[in-house]
Amino acid sequence: MLERCEITLVTIVQKLSASVEKEKIDEEIAKKLDVVNFCSASNTIRIADLGCGTGSNTFIAMRNLIEAVVKKYQSLCIKLPLPEFQVFFNDQASNDFNTLFNVLPEGNTLQPVCQVLSIAELCDKNSLACNKGRVHYTSAPNEVFHAYSAQFAKDVDNFLNARAKELVHGGLMIMILSGITEGTPYSQIPTGTVFDMIAAILLDMATEGLIHKDQVDTFNLPFYAASPEMIAGLVEKNGHFNIERLELTNPSELLEGPVDSRAWIMHLRAAMEDIFTKHFGREITNQMFEQLIRKLSSYSAKPESRSNDKVQLFIVLKSK
Helix, strand or coil, X not given: CCCCEEEEEEECCCHHHHHHXXXXXXXXXXXXXXXXXXXXXXXXXXXXXXXXXXXXXXXXXXXXXXXXXXXXXXXHCCCCCCCEEEEEEEECCCCCHHHHHHCCCCCCCCCCEECCCCCCCCCCCCCCCCCCCCCCCCCCCHHHHHHHHHHHXXXXXXXXXXXXXXXXXXXXXXXXXXXXCCCCCHHHCHHHHHHHHHHHHHHHHHHCCXXXXXXXXXXXXXXXXXXXXXXXXXXXXXXXXXXXXXXXXXXXXXXXXXXXXXXXXXXXXXXXXXXXXXXXXXXXXXXXXXXXXXXXXXXXXXXXXXXXXXXXXXXXXXEC
């Protein structure tokens, strides 16, 4: 378990999406972080990044957070010395944290911790929730969607319970997650289209004998897009946090010009490659992503046609 922290940043989506929300994060820290109380208790501010990855963008996100805290601290505690900062980096146990250490800014130290959340079991061939021929709940029967939804609710409750023990009273947790408008089918957003394409490519590979169809039937991407209403209900039911801010945003608003299909798929690949490689192997994974780029490039409904969709949740919770 982490040390008790003043701020936790949860980034399930990529750091580009976090940069879209930088202004909002700065605003929430300026308004909501009780640094006066923290100043009197300790000269150390602790920040945890849950979902850090292993690249240099991790440190950019932390630098932005620290700068926002320093600005708030100076505005209210100007007679006190600036605090020391402890930053905790948390991600999948399989991550090569040596990669992260190699891009650590000089003069810093690092204390990594790890946590892995479970996903829904959708591989029972006798179950109505068996997700045969698909890799996600996109375009799946209601039973599959409900299995994902129930597992997500369970994981969120466990996650909030753990974070409640780690955050100090009044500490902030900033979450940037995949989201969706209440009632919108996942198949109607670009990522849903991509997940359907991935399933089709893998099924073609199975037909060609490159992989076994059972490998497709037993593979399910652990991604769930919740609505603001669902998140609000889960947080209220859990009872450990107050919702300070909860809204859907557009993660593409910083992009200039039309969506580059290859760049977009590379963005998704950075988040998902390890999951595919563990199940299908590196060679199949490479082939699958290359086919996906070609397939998306020739797709009649281009990604930019839905690039204004609000598919990212920005959530600020305060520990009670």
